[in-house]
């Protein structure tokens with residue numbers, strides 16, 4: 001495709017993505033469905049350019065002020081993710097001169113807000129969380145998230161998968177904390193590899209693997225994954241139960257649960273019972289009250305721990321949305337806790353970075369439920385063979401950060417229901 005035509009498409013895509021009324025990946029997928037003739041390289045440049053703009057939106061918007069023409073076109077030029085020679089082929093003499101001039105700007109001299117690329121409410125909250133680590137966090141948000149795999153222990157061992165990947169020309173290494181994880185170098189296509197098709201591995205961030213390990217689900221138990229979604233953690237729990245017992249995968253979204261089906265088929269698990277519930281107080285929950293050994297609440301949250309993958313979230317979330325989420329999180333945790341038998345284990349988890357969605361919810365739950373004893377995350381993780389477990393924990397709760405642990409941002413707290 002001629003550079004001009006591709007830049008026009010990038011401009012059009014950015015116009016849609018920057019409405020921020022839908023998740024960026026939804027907008028990008030719909031755009032590619034509409035433009036079916038685009039090749040893989042062109043898709044890659046368009047999608048990566050859109051994400052690059054979202055990641056550093058305030059910086060690009062600041063630099064774009066000096067140019068002329070459609071704002072989205074200027075943003076696409078500045079953030080272009082593809083060959084420089086190619087994009088220059090789309091520019092007229094004025095744009096070329098402008099681009100050279102903008103590239104001379106020393107970004108270190110720009111105002112802080114433009115350098116951190118976060119809305120004020122979020123930057124302020126994260127400064128409180130992180131103190132002097134805030135700049136390291138900001139820098140980490142500009143790095144791509146790694147590609148991690150979880151070994152399906154029903155079907156394979158980490159060493160054999162590592163060898164098979166090597167044979168396929170894919171480099172990987174064991175993840176530093178999860179005993180079930182591999183971190184793959186680069187972004188190779190894995191979907192067609194026999195070990196993926198046959199369910200020996202699943203793509204799962206190392207942090208997500210650690211949450212499932214904290215639940216410690218065992219053979220023959222009754223376990224509930226209360227907010228199962230497309231089942232990332234369900235699959236890990238089912239394997240940890242050695243495909244025995246009963247694992248209920250609940251979610252209010254039938255659409256998300258549908259996504260679990262092909263993954264379940266690959267995994268070889270037959271102990272999983274997916275069920276759509278109407279809300280957290282559904283009849284089904286009442287029927288199972290007091291009967292369950294372990295419950296994971298992977299609560300709906302702001303998702304801010306996944307900003308490297310979903311940079312649009314920082315512009316789409318708001319303090320008001322967080323207020324609504326925290327009310328929901330508390331209600332779900334409260335209801336899910338009723339499921340537990342005496343002696344049973346409850347884990348509350350999010351992929352949020354904000355204490356409002358994390359420690360505050362956990363502390364309020366502890367205060368309102370003296371019959372639930374808080375458990376030490378470090379001890380639970382160490383028991384699950386997690387290396388350096390104590391470095392993953394703050395005040396007894398799991399707290400993972402992209403800049404510290406190279407995982408997505410995650411939180412988890414655990415309790416035991418008193419006998």
Ligand SMILES: C[S@@+](CC[C@H](N)C(=O)[O-])C[C@H]1O[C@@H](n2cnc3c(N)ncnc32)[C@H](O)[C@@H]1O
Nearest residue numbers: 227228229231232233251252253280298299300
């Ligand atoms: C963080 S996502 C779950 C991700 C999933 N556990 C995984 O590992 O792939 C949160 C899920 O909670 C679901 N959810 C929202 N409200 C709920 C409720 N009241 N009861 C149960 N699930 C709910 C959402 O549909 C969403 O799938």
